[in-house]
Amino acid sequence: MHPPRVTGDPRLDELLAAVLSVAGDLELPTVLRRIAESARSLVGARYCALGVLDDDGSLSEFVPIGLDDDEIKAIGAPPEGRGILGLLVRDPQPIRLARLQDHPDSVGFPPNHPPMRSFLGVPILVRGQAFGNLYLCEKEGGDEFTERDEILAVTLAAAASIAIENARLHTRDRSVAVLTERERIARDLHDRVIQHLFAIGMALESTARVVEDPDLRERIDASVDQLDNTVREIRTTIFGLETEALPGRQLRTEMLQVVDEMRPGLRARPQIRFDGPVDVVTPDRVADELVATLREALANVARHADARAVEIVLHAGDDVRLLVLDDGRGPGASDPMDGQGRGLRNLAQRAESLGGSLTLNERDAGGTELVWSVPVGSRQVG
DSSP states (O other), rough: OOOOOOOSSSHHHHHHHHHHTTTTTHHHHHHHHHHHHHHHHHHHEEEEEEEETTTTTTTEEEEEEEEEHHHHHHSOOOSSOOOOHHHHHSSSSSSSSOOGGGSOOOOOOOOTTTOOOEEEEEEEETTTTTEEOOOOEEETTTOOOOHHHHHHHHHHHHHHHHHHHHHHHHHHHHHHHHHHHHHHHHIIIIIIIIIHHHHHHHHHHHHHHHOOOOOHHOOOOOOOHHHHHHHHHHHHHHHHHHHHOOOSSHHHHHHHHHHHGOOOOOOSOEEEOOOOOHHHOHHHHHHHHHHHHHHHHHHHIIIIIOOEEEEEEESSSSSSEEEEEEOSSSOOOSTTTSSSHHHHHHHHHHHHHOOOEEEEEEOOOOSSSEEEEEETTTTTTT
């Protein structure tokens, strides 16, 4: 079935259909293949390939269209980005050639490669950065690609860059959603299931103390032991949910390690809670400062607050916000940034260097609320 005519010009109608096709999916591998297929059809090429560039400018992925599986296998390893392909990498400008072999940068083809003469190469830029290139070969029904072919290919490449960016954002959003759901499950396990099991265990222990029948008391004690084992297994599951996230830095694990490290200087182990996709959205530079800030904040509580309880909340969204709350003596009437507050001044400077801020407030119920906040989209954290 042919696409409906919109402009009255068959080539422009085909361009519109190609743009709609590449924008019709959010899975990046599918998007890349659709771009190559649409480009091949749009300019009437026998062969097309989309090469994706690595950070160092080499080809990390190669999507060929027009060759069957046996032909691809016979050619062997995909190209590395030398010759004409490398020229497009070094200078991302459209290239149109009547004969590939006549260009001084041409390095020829590997064994079993089909003959190719006419060539049209077009870069794909995503947010102004080179993402990859479209390579079109063997103009069907003509000796070489035309200027209009080049214009159509360049226009499609511009639309393709938007589709690629959308697919990347979709992948990231889906990863964030998965991680957020894992955190919700872990939080529910801790806040609901474990707390209920603790309550049941305490009730059973209270009952065991007043039961006179030794056999019944032994069965109750065995049930309490089973509950303890179940709680340990659930905690292991929670730890796995909280730490087995996306590849890369595990900020939550580092924050938990700081809590363990500072625990001996405090009257009780701080309670820590994570809100949002902490590991996903926090840049490394902010993560470095967060770890140092938490360590310094807990040291201040240990030295000055005489607190019985400490609560830590790390929130990640448009900003990364660390809250440290204690029930100790409070900041008092003096300015916490003056006098003995060198540690707090350091925390403020850490936040300000990243475009953020530090505030210290006296809590209504007594104690101190420290809020350290940095916008993760700011120019400073880059």
